[in-house]
Amino acid sequence: MSGDPVAPRLEVVEYTDPLCPWAWGSEPTFRRLRQALEGRVRWRRVYCILFDDDDDPAPDPAAETAWYARYIEEVGAHTRAPYAARLSRVAASSWPASLVAKAAEAQGEEEAVRALRRLRETVFVLGEPADTLDLALSAVRDVPGLDAARLHRDATSEAVREKVLADHAEARRPVAEVLAPPSGDTPHPGAAKETDDGTGLRYALPTVLVRGEAGHRAVPGWRPYREYVAAVEELSPGLVAPVPPLPANEALRRHRTLTEPERRALAGGPWPPPDADRVDTANGPLWLCPSEAEVHPATRPTATPAR
Template identity: 70%
Template sequence: MTVASDQPALEAVELVEYTDPLCPWAWGSEPVFRRLRAELAGRVRWRRVYCVLFDHDDDPPPDPAAETAWYARYVDDISTHTRAPRALRLSRVAASSWPSSLAAKAAESQGDEVAERVLRRLRESVFVLGEPADTPALALAAVRGVPGLDLERLAADAASAAVLEKVRADRAEARRPVGEVLSVRHESPHPGAAKETTDGGHRYALPTLLIRTAAGCRAVPGWRSYEEYATAVDELCPGLPPAPVPLAPAEALTRYGSLTGPERELLTHGQWPPAGAVRVETGNGPVWLHPEEAAAHPAHGRNSPAEP
């Protein structure tokens, strides 16, 4: 990657985000990651690694209804810390992360903006709609109408051997965590120590951000504040760009298509909501959609225009 000559320290910076489209802690980290990506856009390589949180070899629950009730309480507890929206009703625990991970990985070939919107819709399938995109058909239904997305191409790519191999490589990489995350002490409700796997190994807790530069490597695991991520980047690569001016509400909603309460507080400045914003109710505060996004969103029919 080549950057401006007056920023030599940022020439070889990679940020690796270990995540899963259906992970509640990753969903709760979206506000700070969106801000960090906006600040570092064009200055670093940001790479997502899909860890496959819900795997094929996971044992099915003996009592699906009880499992769903437990998991809904678990997500509810997480949302008290992150303030991220949660579905009014969760239909089931996701059977597999593979379909959504394959769709998210396949979307990367259609450009960063499309890939961001696709991943967002996949996250919203479970945490806004309560219907996790855990089959190929549900993953495609969740992302239908994303601006600029070629859905037919996405379906073909997500079913291809090439994309399957990429997600398999992601899954394997996530199960080779750096040593510093094997034991983590932090006051966060989700400190992010690596999780044990059924084969006796470990994988990254989600989310984990790995920062790599010529000067070294730093892991920031679990649920953390924006300041902790920014400090870690700046320590390895002095010259982190100053915080951008927050976007006007209408501009932010146009850029992102969908904003939660924590996101609009962190990313925008000005009277909220902007004209035409569409409000979708959840169990922990609304999600706000751009009207064009709302027209194609799976939540269409639940949406209501914001009151002036």
């Protein structure tokens, strides 16, 4: 029918987890890629569940937390992404954050992206992972455009749980190309990981799978922007639009929070904007636009962000 929207030529599948440090460090690249492909592809997030409910508890939680904090620091040394000066604990479960992130998708793509971002920031900015349903819902309660009551209903519904269960299963059916990917120029090449129960393999996080009529291309691990562009262009030449840097204040308003690597990738001109709010972490600042600073957990009176 004349006037009907054109169906996207490609699907971009992002295998991720709200609490994964490599996924957090990939945000500058993925934000730029989403902007370059806006309106041109279907972008779908699949929640892998990095910390599963049936994982065995650590015999020494304090030692495990110290080890994991060092691991996050090592990842941050490569990605330059912020991390909290003090990590309160290793997340008990990825299920609550994944359920809330999946539930937010019913309220719109922009709202879903903002909710997922807040959930990531709970662990990597605040050091308090959103690993219970109450914590996950609290983290996103003031996200602009989200209906909190509806989000609570959806996040606790069987329908959303079934969607995350389907994500969990899909993430454990990796394509052959990621079973032993070439290392390339990256500290995280993204070969598929053995599941904790030893019964199979799952995608390393993050992994992007680009799919279309001409086939699929996998981009696993922590990769430069050009590799994602190449994967898309191989299947649909000319689809990736240029992404010129936005003026600093416009970039911050659009994305609401920006790390240093993100603002270098997405913003141009003098930095910071005069009305930007700064939250310091152990690995650089998080910049907030004024309206985000009014409601963000890092700036709530009870918050204890790393400074």
